[in-house]
Amino acid sequence: MADRPLQVFGKSLPMSLLRTREGVVQQFRHALRKHQLNETQWRVLRVLAELPEVTASVLARETAILSPSLSRMLVSMESRGLIRRKTGTADQRQTLVSMGPGGRTLFLQARADVEAVYAGMSAAFGAERLDRLQAELEALRQALSPAQPSCRKRKVSSPR
Numbered sequence: 001m002a003d004r005p006l007q008v009f010g011k012s013l014p015m016s017l018l019r020t021r022e023g024v025v026q027q028f029r030h031a032l033r034k035h036q037l038n039e040t041q042w043r044v045l046r047v048l049a050e051l052p053e054v055t056a057s058v059l060a061r062e063t064a065i066l067s068p069s070l071s072r073m074l075v076s077m078e079s080r081g082l083i084r085r086k087t088g089t090a091d092q093r094q095t096l097v098s099m100g101p102g103g104r105t106l107f108l109q110a111r112a113d114v115e116a117v118y119a120g121m122s123a124a125f126g127a128e129r130l131d132r133l134q135a136e137l138e139a140l141r142q143a144l145s146p147a148q149p150s151c152r153k154r155k156v157s158s159p160r
Helices: 013-033 039-050 056-063 067-079 101-125 127-144
Strands: 053-055 083-087 095-099
Touching (some): 013 101, 039 056, 039 067, 039 083, 039 095, 039 101, 053 056, 056 067, 056 095, 067 083, 095 101, 101 127
Antiparallel strands (some): 083 095
């Protein structure tokens, strides 16, 4: 291997992605906090809005939340009436998760604020640039882990 100097730490891809992620997520925190939600809870509601009933393992994969963390969070969300859990009929080892009535109401309320954040990001960065960035990030993800495809086609439309 050639003796090539490491890239400057602050300009490395992992640090650039971490800083960008934090900047993007920060845009949503205030909007979600108004609805007593955090980013991970929003991701759960967001997926359940598209996939009405899903196994906990698929939900963990789709939301990029580790299963133990998701399990703890689902208990809390269920106690708030945001989601429902039940045992699978075909395989009783599976937990099926769906959105509860409180979750549907909260999702619809928070959605407008989330869409406003996306509108602001699109205005600041450009809608086409944002779409291209998302496409490139997805292409990079697939190139680095082709064996882990999503269980559904990703939509580029809001709210994300």
